[in-house]
Amino acid sequence: xxxxxxTELTRLGSSLLSRGIESISGKPSxxxxxxxxxxxxxxxxxxxxxxxxxxxxxxxxxxxxxxxFFKQNTDNTIHVDRLADGSMxxxxxxxxxxxxxxxxxxxxxxSDFHTKCLESNKNLSPSRTNSVLLIS
Numbered sequence: 001x002x003x004x005x006x007t008e009l010t011r012l013g014s015s016l017l018s019r020g021i022e023s024i025s026g027k028p029s030x031x032x033x034x035x036x037x038x039x040x041x042x043x044x045x046x047x048x049x050x051x052x053x054x055x056x057x058x059x060x061x062x063x064x065x066x067x068x069f070f071k072q073n074t075d076n077t078i079h080v081d082r083l084a085d086g087s088m089x090x091x092x093x094x095x096x097x098x099x100x101x102x103x104x105x106x107x108x109x110x111s112d113f114h115t116k117c118l119e120s121n122k123n124l125s126p127s128r129t130n131s132v133l134l135i136s
Contacts, residue, residue: 053122056113060134065106066090069098078135079125080114088114090134
């Protein structure tokens with residue numbers, strides 16, 4: 001079969017299907033409203049918030065959730081690791097660890113810190129792969 005004919009038949013079928021669904025549901029499709037595209041485009045073009053590694057690090061060090069962990073592990077090196085389920089774990093050189101709940105604010109901070117460190121090649125652990133140093 002001719003590839004051009006197949007393409008045109010596919011477009012025709014898609015167009016008919018969209019119009020049929022639109023007439024049944026009574027809602028216009030997002031493709032027919034140009035303002036939807038313009039809004040999506042402008043939000044995609046907006047500059048993302050720049051995350052400063054040192055700011056995130058200081059927020060983590062000041063977090064009350066982690067205060068007891070830091071107090072118990074003074075003078076130890078602390079690494080930040082990402083777990084398979086998306087949660088984060090702080091691991092002390094003493095062997096102690098603290099797992100952060102996946103949807104918590106402090107977990108998001110640790111995730112931001114981990115990601116930015118890996119992207120910028122800063123605070124990388126020389127002894128642990130894909131781990132970053134929070135306290136060395």
